[in-house]
Amino acid sequence: MSKQSRKEKREQKRQEWQAKREAQKQAKKERKLQEKAMAAGRKTEGLGAGRGGITEYPDGTIEYRRMGEILPTFTVNIREVTGFSVRKVTKEDKKRFMRASNTQIFAVQGSGTVLGASPVAYGTAEKIEQWFRAHPDFGKDVKNSGKETFSEYTSVADELMKLVGLRGSGVLTKEEFNTQKTRLLED
Secondary structure, three states, X not given: OOHHHHHHHHHHHHHHHHHHHHHHHHHHHHHHHHHHHHHHHOEEEEOOOOOOEEEEOOOOXXXXXXOOOOOOOEEEEHHHOOEEEEEXXXXXXXXXXXOOOOOEEEEEEEOOEEEEEEEEOOOHHHHHHHHHHHOOOOOOOOOOOOHHHHHHHHHXXXXXXXXXXXXXXXXXXXXXXXXXXXXXXXX
């Protein structure tokens, strides 16, 4: 390899490194701008003495922080929330959450799964649930499970099977059968 080709290769690597570094700087700058915009539009509401607080961001993200904790216990999108549950603390919960004794576990549910869970003091679960249910975006993005569609198709299929049976037994003529079948399939 000649001296010139090594020099060109080094120069190419240097340019690639600089381009990568510039891309990282740009990404960091964009991330900071986004964080700043999010922080500017956020609203925090306390739930009472010793109960923590809820922080709402402009994009619909909700965070619950227990009193005295820096990081949120759970973060969910309010539009995806469909329900709540409260249960007693188990041994596993005591391992998972610090200071989980003498509390309940509050779970936020959506689309058949638990979106977030946190140990809360007695009475706090009701306050969090009231706050969620009072929010105008509560449960807006929840998709139908498709059960209605399935039952519609099942009932159409059942009706068609009944029509076939009636035609086969001679109760319906071919024209009556075709008329009823067309009516069912158009609805």
